Amino acid sequence: MTGRGRPPGKSKVQIIQPTGELRKRAVNYKKGFSVELTSSEMIQLEKVVHQSKDKFVVSVGEKLKNLRDAAHAIAEDAMSIPGFLRTAEKDSLEIKGLGGTFDFPLLTQVAKSLNDYVRGLKNVTKVHLEIITLHVDALYVILGQHITGQGGATEAEVLSALLQATRKFG
Amino acid sequence: MAEKIDFSKVRFLIVDNNSLSAQMIEDILRMLGTTSLRRANDSTKAKAALREGDIDIVITERELEPESGIQLVDYIRHSAESLDRLMPVIMLTARSESEYVTEARDKGVTEFLAKPFTVDSLYRRIASVIARPRAFVNSPQYFGPDRRRRQQAYSGPNRRS
Numbered sequence: 001m002t003g004r005g006r007p008p009g010k011s012k013v014q015i016i017q018p019t020g021e022l023r024k025r026a027v028n029y030k031k032g033f034s035v036e037l038t039s040s041e042m043i044q045l046e047k048v049v050h051q052s053k054d055k056f057v058v059s060v061g062e063k064l065k066n067l068r069d070a071a072h073a074i075a076e077d078a079m080s081i082p083g084f085l086r087t088a089e090k091d092s093l094e095i096k097g098l099g100g101t102f103d104f105p106l107l108t109q110v111a112k113s114l115n116d117y118v119r120g121l122k123n124v125t126k127v128h129l130e131i132i133t134l135h136v137d138a139l140y141v142i143l144g145q146h147i148t149g150q151g152g153a154t155e156a157e158v159l160s161a162l163l164q165a166t167r168k169f170g
Numbered sequence: 171m172a173e174k175i176d177f178s179k180v181r182f183l184i185v186d187n188n189s190l191s192a193q194m195i196e197d198i199l200r201m202l203g204t205t206s207l208r209r210a211n212d213s214t215k216a217k218a219a220l221r222e223g224d225i226d227i228v229i230t231e232r233e234l235e236p237e238s239g240i241q242l243v244d245y246i247r248h249s250a251e252s253l254d255r256l257m258p259v260i261m262l263t264a265r266s267e268s269e270y271v272t273e274a275r276d277k278g279v280t281e282f283l284a285k286p287f288t289v290d291s292l293y294r295r296i297a298s299v300i301a302r303p304r305a306f307v308n309s310p311q312y313f314g315p316d317r318r319r320r321q322q323a324y325s326g327p328n329r330r331s
Contacts (some may be wrong), residue, residue, distance in 0.1 A: 018303035032176040045289040097264030100286030
């Protein structure tokens with residue numbers, strides 16, 4: 001830097017320009033997918049996601065069963081509170097992260113509500129467990145009834161009620 | 171004529187402990203034409219793969235065991251074992267709150283993508299690191315891609331009129 005800034009030669013910041021080696025190797029005008037995807041290329045890629053949808057439903061179903069089993073276990077003192085919270089946080093985060101990709105944004109929103117809730121918990125009382133179970137039930141319904149998109153007015157009310165419960169009993 | 175990316179020339183490492191997510195990313199990359207692709211479901215295996223070399227781009231989840239995706243980025247950018255400290259890293263995570271985005275950016279992540287993601291958003295980030303590589307900044311406080319993303323034209327009054 002020169003002029004009114006730092007004296008010349010005193011700068012400790014080094015800018016390393018990209019070599020562009022990967023670009024030189026892969027970017028061309030003949031073969032491959034366009035840098036800016038065309039609509040037909042996009043359709044091709046979206047098909048890949050669509051083909052994984054069944055696996056997604058099975059995977060979320062397994063996580064929800066895992067969550068429900070954990071909720072039963074902690075209700076019967078067969079699981080530690082930290083262990084339960086870890087399970088609930090991990091599974092809800094994974095459901096949150098996948099739902100929207102497979103056109104289940106409502107699933108993502110309910111899982112987010114659950115994840116935010118359990119992240120803030122240090123203990124699990126009966127009320128906490130009820131709220132967690134309500135979230136799991138709602139996730140089951142969304143998945144089981146295949147509620148894609150945002151759902152309707154009822155689904156919006158359910159989500160709103162869950163969010164209110166987490167605020168009130170957090 | 172529009173620029174294209176020949177994905178058969180690009181080698182990927184996918185690091186994700188969620189098999190469905192990792193498989194979907196792999197399927198997308200295969201559809202794009204990728205032939206060289208490795209997967210790791212934890213940070214230890216990811217580091218081993220990186221030490222073996224022949225990887226151009228890392229796509230990693232943030233939530234990993236035993237070390238996080240952030241620590242994996244730190245390994246790539248700062249470890250003496252790292253074969254390519256300038257390697258593009260795309261971080262995917264369901265933790266999309268701003269503090270996680272800032273943390274990832276400050277640790278040297280090249281591109282950040284919140285889950286759930288769309289195919290389009292994933293593709294744009296991959297295409298960006300290949301077709302529009304960024305300069306790196308090496309300073310006492312930071313080593314990673316230049317965090318200044320916007321090139322905004324100056325619109326104020328003339329300094330000398």
